[in-house]
Amino acid sequence: MKINKNPEKPIQKQRATVQIIFLLLVIWVGIEFHLFAMFLESNGTENFYQRPPGAEGFLPISALMSLYYFVETGIIHFAHPAGFFILVSVIVISFVFGKSFCSWLCPIGTISEYIGEFGEKVQKKIFKRVIRIPKFIDYPLRSLKYLLLGFFTYAIFSMTVPALKMFLDSPYNLVADVKMYYFFAHISRLSLIVIASLFVLSIIIRNFWCRYLCPYGALLGFFSILSPNKIRRNPASCIDCGLCAKACPSLIKVDKVKTVISDECSTCFNCVDVCPVADTLEYKTVFKNIRIKKNYIALAVVGIFVIITGIAMLSGNWQNNITKEEYLNHFKKMNEYGHPTSTEEIDKLNQQAE
Ligand code: SF4
Ligand code: SF4
Numbered sequence: 460m461k462i463n464k465n466p467e468k469p470i471q472k473q474r475a476t477v478q479i480i481f482l483l484l485v486i487w488v489g490i491e492f493h494l495f496a497m498f499l500e501s502n503g504t505e506n507f508y509q510r511p512p513g514a515e516g517f518l519p520i521s522a523l524m525s526l527y528y529f530v531e532t533g534i535i536h537f538a539h540p541a542g543f544f545i546l547v548s549v550i551v552i553s554f555v556f557g558k559s560f561c562s563w564l565c566p567i568g569t570i571s572e573y574i575g576e577f578g579e580k581v582q583k584k585i586f587k588r589v590i591r592i593p594k595f596i597d598y599p600l601r602s603l604k605y606l607l608l609g610f611f612t613y614a615i616f617s618m619t620v621p622a623l624k625m626f627l628d629s630p631y632n633l634v635a636d637v638k639m640y641y642f643f644a645h646i647s648r649l650s651l652i653v654i655a656s657l658f659v660l661s662i663i664i665r666n667f668w669c670r671y672l673c674p675y676g677a678l679l680g681f682f683s684i685l686s687p688n689k690i691r692r693n694p695a696s697c698i699d700c701g702l703c704a705k706a707c708p709s710l711i712k713v714d715k716v717k718t719v720i721s722d723e724c725s726t727c728f729n730c731v732d733v734c735p736v737a738d739t740l741e742y743k744t745v746f747k748n749i750r751i752k753k754n755y756i757a758l759a760v761v762g763i764f765v766i767i768t769g770i771a772m773l774s775g776n777w778q779n780n781i782t783k784e785e786y787l788n789h790f791k792k793m794n795e796y797g798h799p800t801s802t803e804e805i806d807k808l809n810q811q812a813e
Contacts (some may be wrong), residue, residue, distance in 0.1 A: 470728050470732060477564065478572075482570075486509045488513040491510075493640075514636045515542030515543075519674075521635055522539065524536075524615050524626065525543040525627065531623070538627055539757070539779060544771035555763070556688060558683040559760045560760070563760050574658065604673055604677040607672070608677040609675055634790070661716070687744055688747050690713065691717065691745075698735075698736055703734055708729060728753050
């Protein structure tokens with residue numbers, strides 16, 4: 460049978476470029492935060508470095524609380540506004556273009572992808588095949604991230620607005636980014652063992668963290684299911700070669716479905732890129748079946764992120780308004796700020812900080 464060859468160029472190079480740019484951006488934020496922490500450690504005697512607000516992207520729980528607070532009150536909480544806007548942009552991206560944040564922008568997703576590719580090469584060399592977890596283990600493991608997400612969302616959404624505000628105002632939350640920095644800068648042996656284990660597991664099982672444990676990915680997976688745009692297969696022209704399923708890092712059986720409806724699909728386009736037949740595997744709107752070019756999606760994913768974070772910057776909602784003196788003050792007492800689990804404990808913390 461004569462087939463019409465797929466004329467579209469692969470998009471993986473562009474995706475890798477976007478991934479590397481965002482990874483470098485995160486490394487840059489990390490370096491800036493380190494300089495800010497040096498200033499705090501010097502008790503304000505060394506040069507002052509502005510705290511990079513982008514670090515708040517690593518405070519998803521605080522951001523989710525801010526989002527809930529915003530929904531309830533219409534107010535963007537002052538502590539971590541950048542985290543709030545980053546979360547909003549990522550949710551919008553997931554709602555429009557599926558879990559594309561994971562395969563285009565997320566630095567953990569990028570590292571995880573490279574470790575996974577390395578692992579698969581090693582496995583092919585040693586075992587002549589790639590290790591796949593059996594379905595009866597894979598499914599229960601995949602639910603773990605939803606259990607974690609359920610735990611956090613229940614804890615947050617069962618809070619009253621005054622309790623939420625109390626937590627967001629608490630010194631624990633105000634310096635959550637500094638605490639997070641020290642978690643990694645002075646990592647404990649146990650945390651190091653956990654991270655090393657995740658690294659090894661990611662070599663053995665591709666995307667171990669993202670597939671089984673990341674609650675952020677679970678949240679985005681939920682929104683991605685609601686997305687009106689999906690990968691669609693045209694069974695009439697499909698030659699059943701199975702290349703798409705083989706190329707899918709999320710192990711989705713693309714060749715067996717008409718529309719990919721999966722919380723694991725990260726809109727990476729590996730499947731679309733390898734499909735040899737024209738007009739057979741495409742990204743389309745579900746309702747009107749309109750094809751969307753891969754290039755446009757790449758631009759739109761980055762564009763949504765840049766526009767929403769840009770709005771935050773232009774509207775003065777990127778930097779928080781905590782002064783360096785307040786940071787220095789909190790920094791001195793930071794080790795006393797344990798994670799409060801009740802309003803009484805938050806109250807005690809607030810008094811401690813005064
Ligand atoms: S179905 Fe296609 S786009 Fe979705 S994760 Fe698999 S390869 Fe990527
Ligand atoms: S890559 Fe997938 S969609 Fe494309 S022809 Fe082969 S089986 Fe069909």
